[in-house]
Amino acid sequence: MMSAVVLVGAQWGDEGKGKITDFLAEKADCVVRYQGGSNAGHTVEVNEEVFMLHLIPSGILYPRTLCLVGNGVAVDMENMLEELDGLKKRGIDTSNLRISKRAPLVMPYHKKIDELEDRTANIGTTRRGIGPTYADKINRVGFRIGDLVDEPAAFVERFKAQVAFKNRIIEEIYQEEGFDYRLLLDQLMDQVGLLKPYLADASLLVYNCIREGKKVLFEGAQGTLLDIDHGTYPFVTSSHPTAGGACVGTGIGPTYINRVLGVAKAYTTRVGEGPFPTELNDATGELLRQRGAEFGTTTGRPRRCGWLDAVVLRYAARVNGLTDLAITKLDVLDTFPRINICVAYHYKGQLLNEFPENSEVLANCNPEYIELPGWQEDISGVTRLEDLPENARRYVAKVEELCGVPSAIVAVGPRRAQTIVQHRLFG
Numbered sequence: 001m002m003s004a005v006v007l008v009g010a011q012w013g014d015e016g017k018g019k020i021t022d023f024l025a026e027k028a029d030c031v032v033r034y035q036g037g038s039n040a041g042h043t044v045e046v047n048e049e050v051f052m053l054h055l056i057p058s059g060i061l062y063p064r065t066l067c068l069v070g071n072g073v074a075v076d077m078e079n080m081l082e083e084l085d086g087l088k089k090r091g092i093d094t095s096n097l098r099i100s101k102r103a104p105l106v107m108p109y110h111k112k113i114d115e116l117e118d119r120t121a122n123i124g125t126t127r128r129g130i131g132p133t134y135a136d137k138i139n140r141v142g143f144r145i146g147d148l149v150d151e152p153a154a155f156v157e158r159f160k161a162q163v164a165f166k167n168r169i170i171e172e173i174y175q176e177e178g179f180d181y182r183l184l185l186d187q188l189m190d191q192v193g194l195l196k197p198y199l200a201d202a203s204l205l206v207y208n209c210i211r212e213g214k215k216v217l218f219e220g221a222q223g224t225l226l227d228i229d230h231g232t233y234p235f236v237t238s239s240h241p242t243a244g245g246a247c248v249g250t251g252i253g254p255t256y257i258n259r260v261l262g263v264a265k266a267y268t269t270r271v272g273e274g275p276f277p278t279e280l281n282d283a284t285g286e287l288l289r290q291r292g293a294e295f296g297t298t299t300g301r302p303r304r305c306g307w308l309d310a311v312v313l314r315y316a317a318r319v320n321g322l323t324d325l326a327i328t329k330l331d332v333l334d335t336f337p338r339i340n341i342c343v344a345y346h347y348k349g350q351l352l353n354e355f356p357e358n359s360e361v362l363a364n365c366n367p368e369y370i371e372l373p374g375w376q377e378d379i380s381g382v383t384r385l386e387d388l389p390e391n392a393r394r395y396v397a398k399v400e401e402l403c404g405v406p407s408a409i410v411a412v413g414p415r416r417a418q419t420i421v422q423h424r425l426f427g
């Protein structure tokens with residue numbers, strides 16, 4: 001029986017995807033990243049150890065799990081090598097990692113242009129070169145990691161022309177120093193030499209796993225509301241975190257996917273600019289930030305915090321076709337006497353039940369809240385749903401009801417053991 005699950009962030013990223021992926025990876029044969037790049041920061045806590053993963057799938061801590069970086073992932077070889085090195089130094093076996101030869105390469109000039117462009121665009125990007133890398137891919141002037149090893153002479157010619165072009169943008173428009181093409185080339189060739197053993201046809205590997213009835217988990221990065229098409233454009237990332245991205249980002253057809261798990265925090269956070277209707281710029285927001293340790297994994301920026309937004313979750317359920325939810329960080333709400341959930345938006349005298357298509361409209365929406373009683377009890381040691389305080393169970397049931405999706409997992413802390421399983425995802 002085939003068994004493939006796509007895991008997606010249901011909000012604006014940092015929902016705890018790393019923790020849930022690691023938890024499910026114990027049972028998975030293969031974990032696949034399908035989009036994003038080192039803009040992602042996925043945290044996995046195992047006993048006293050904390051691992052921050054950016055490009056490598058969060059299944060890497062299980063030595064028998066095949067970990068794939070799909071063609072949809074923007075690969076920064078420098079970051080990849082650093083991450084591999086860090087894991088190896090901590091005794092983690094990375095020999096089960098494979099990287100698609102079709103993955104677009106993040107070049108040093110992409111990072112530079114990302115920084116320069118964001119000075120006027122003000123998206124608040126992670127400066128990891130993500131937007132410019134995908135822009136070049138779509139514009140057909142990018143490079144794939146496999147280009148450096150198969151037919152390198154053709155690569156060198158195209159690369160030389162591309163560096164000259166990018167230098168004109170950097171030097172003439174931004175009056176900053178460009179790049180020396182020879183130095184870049186040497187650097188890239190050294191890096192790809194070290195990564196060569198990991199390069200493979202990832203699409204074929206995923207396909208074979210699925211055909212053999214193995215358990216495959218697709219690990220989304222970012223979140224639904226950061227999707228380039230379905231998110232809060234232009235305050236989004238440049239890839240497709242939504243479930244459909246798993247197919248194009250790995251090269252397998254939609255008929256192979258069985259379930260889609262949406263990971264949602266019990267409240268909401270967002271890093272960077274853009275509309276956020278339930279944001280709390282007060283002591284309650286600050287309390288969520290402190291209790292939830294809401295500071296960026298990749299950039300260290302404080303995350304903006306607010307109540308749970310069920311309009312967002314209903315939308316995420318729709319555009320991803322969610323079959324299951326993982327509700328994370330429920331323990332962060334332990335001390336709150338009352339908890340709000342946004343159920344609709346007020347916009348210019350109207351009540352909106354559906355997530356608006358325009359970010360300017362969203363920026364002018366005010367939340368309609370329902371208030372639920374808190375439980376004011378430490379739940380971080382609870383391992384079974386029936387042992388949660390009644391009000392915590394009611395909160396979970398309310399979230400399920402509002403978005404019409406049952407929860408498979410409830411997380412009450414960052415560790416593996418702090419995970420309540422309601423139903424299994426792999427057949």
Ligand code: GDP
Pocket residue numbers: 009013014015016017018019040041042043044045292293297328329330331332411412413414
């Ligand atoms: P990701 O990008 O979706 O993987 O999420 P991040 O790793 O960026 O941020 C989630 C943070 O919350 C990490 O520090 C996790 O260790 C932590 N975390 C995950 N689940 C829980 C939970 O249920 N409770 C608490 N208190 N922390 C959690």
Ligand code: IMO
Pocket residue numbers: 009012013014015036039040041042123124125126127128129130131220221222223226235236237238270271272273297
């Ligand atoms: P994970 O996988 C939260 C945000 C940035 C910025 C916008 C565009 O850890 O959930 P980019 O560098 O992608 O061009 O930045 O997207 N962003 C994230 N926010 N979690 C992430 O990843 C993010 N990756 C990008 O803050 O607002």
Ligand code: MG
Pocket residue numbers: 013014015040041042043297
């Ligand atoms: Mg993160």
